[in-house]
Amino acid sequence: MRSAGGGARITLRPSPEARRYVADGSWSGELVDRALRDGARRHPDRLAVVDRDRRWDYATLDRAVDRAAAGLHRLGVGPGEAVSFQLPNWLEAVVVHHATLRIGAVSNPIVPIYREREVGFILRQARSRVLVVPDVFRRFDHRAMAEALLPALPDLEHVLVVGEPGPASRSLDDAFAADGPPPDVERSSRDPALLLYTSGTEADPKGVLHSHDTLLHECRSMIGLYRVDRHDVVLMASPVTHITGLLYGMQLPFLVGAPVVLQDTWDVDRALDLIERERCSFTVGATPFLHGIVHAPSLDDHDVSSMEVFVCGGADVPPALIRAAGERTAMVATRVYGSTECPTVTGSAPGAPLAQHAESDGTAIAPTELRVVDEDGKPLPAGARGELQVRGPELCLGYLDPALNEKAFTADGWFRTGDLAEVDAGGLMRIAGRVKDIIVRGGENLSAKEIEDLLVEHPDVDEVAVVGAPDPVLGERACAFVVSAAPLRLEDLVAFLRRRRVANQKLPERLELVDALPKTASGKVQKHRLRSRLRAADGEEPTQR
Structure with missing residues (x-):
């Protein structure tokens, strides 16, 4: 359904398992962003976000989100519309994401490494009314790129810039300066909350859609498996515009009342400094981050004893790296398997044997299900290699382009991952390769x-x-x-x-x-x-x- 003028209202493909997930409590009916508001009321002075030299408590962050939500509303953003932002791991990303959800709109993060081709495709398909970018980040002028895209994107009405605006853009601070309450919008946990593009086997990125229900269940499953609580300090070096950074950097910490420490560019010495200074205890990241820490020449010069769990996924994780992490640090490094569509399918509890952490991707995180099938879609016995299919309460609710859904999902709700896997008799899964190219x-x-x-x-x-x-x-x-x-x-x-x-x-x-x-x-x-x-x-x- 299209909105008048810029923007388009996004709707979701219903889950065939929705009744089951509501009945068993996997979908609680809560809003994934509500925890930030509740935290600001219960513990307003508690540290919420560390971003370089900025340290914001829950109350300060909540007020900034309110101002941004009101600002987006003044710009014409309505419920169900995508708000796009291509920002580094900065406070502004946290504010824009939560402000978008607060007015019933759909958060559309775009990784900063994307350029005109990819950003133009995403904005065109999402029909975004608002795009937020930095002026310059890592020597690239995002402001100039965004302004250059404007003539070809009739739905894009506002380019907001963190930093100095250009001739066709506006300062983010200026757009969000006015005080005032955000609009009172009727929302549901079934509403779309996230539109996140992932590049896969096709030429163009695919827009993955998640609801409040799917995102909240995913975060709570990770909290339960790794026993994350308010005493933890989360380090987030993974881009918050990626599924990993968004979930575990901009959502999970607030659900337990913990702070998150953001790192905007990867530098291993900087990461070690942050772990030592902020006493970071939990993080989720891809192989390069773990490899950098474990093999850092300066590792022995830093006190990283506070880091308890490093959840590693997103790329092949060598068993030797997991073992080296245990030898060189006190943390538990563990492998997980997931995707933008179904964020964390398998994992291992911190107390599992080292061999399980190093040599497998863990077991299915209940109630998520997995199965291995042959080329005809028939389930295979334990130990056989075939395509992995998954379904669960955190599984996305389809793609923005509905033409992609039939190929990706079975009629009874299984997601065809395109990955080859083996699952042994004990339920341990190992990814063996990819069907997808x-x-x-x-x-x-x-x-x-x-x-x-x-x-x-x-x-x-x-x-x-x-x-x-x-x-x-x-x-x-x-x-x-x-x-x-x-x-x-x-x-x-x-x-x-x-x-x-x-x-x-x-x-x-x-x-x-x-x-x-x-x-x-x-x-x-x-x-x-x-x-x-x-x-x-x-x-x-x-x-x-």
Whole structure:
């Protein structure tokens, strides 16, 4: 349903399991953002957020959210409309997210690494009326990018800037300056709360939709499994515009009355300083963050004894890294499996055996269910490898583009993850690979097809196949196998893509020139042979020929 003028009211696909989740209490009917308001009333002076040199208590944060909610309402944002923000891990992101929910609108975070191509697609599909960006972050002018996109986005009426605005934008402080209560909006836990885009196997990112019910259950399941409470201090270095940072940096802490310490750019020494100074005890992040801490040269110079649990997921987590974390620190590092669609499917309690933390992705977090199926969708016995399907109270309620739902969900509510998995007789799951053709770089899913489609436009590229090259820190990096009559260099391909304003993380980081791509009889590229070639080149196994 479209709103008049800018913006569009977003509706959700109903869950086939909704009655069951309400009956068993998984969906409590509460609003996921209510905890912040309640916290401001119960413990107004308690620390809520640390952002660089800013330290805000619950009352200060709640008042800022009220002002922002009133400001968004004055800009014309109505219930069910998306409010987009591309912000680092700053207080402003927390304020905009909660203000959006407070007026019944839909939070639409966009990771700061996205550029014109991706941001333009998201804003066009979401039909956002308001976009919030920093002026400059990590030497990139987000303000200029946003203003350049305005003419092609008729629904986008307001660009708000944290910092100095440009000629076609407005200061966020100015837009949210006036005091006054936010509008009294009737809301329901069934309402859409989050529109978060994830790049997967297709060329364009997919807009995942969550309700208050799904987000609240996810946070509470993590609180229960890892025993997080008001005495914890949460460190959040994962982007709050990613599902990990949003859930465990901008929602979970307030549900238990704890503070969150934000880190806007990853620097391991800075992270160690924050852990020591703020006595951080709990965090969730991808492999590069854990690897950085465990192998930091300065680790022994910092007191990180307060850090109790590091939940690691989003990319392949080497068993040796989990074991090294236990050897070099006092924390429990543990693997989890999840996605934007179904955030945390499996995990292990802190007291589980080290072998379980290191060598598996844990067991299903009840009442979430999982099953492994064959190519026909039939369940397989324990120990067999097949595609993983999941369903549970935290599962998203579909995509903004409804055409994507039929392929992603079964008629009885199972989500087809596209990942290959094995589940043993004891319920321990291990991810064995991917059905989907994606590259997982530092916890971010990159579409190999999208990169291929861009590279094949290069005049000297005859054929191309992109696969993930193993990397001990990021999990994978994009490697392009190219058939070309010209002496191409990696720098040539990178420059070509940069001219097309492609996000940095999608740029290939390795180039292999080949005479031909290995193919099946029907002409499909055999990417497993390309991956084997990379492993052979790195001395891991013989090349398949």
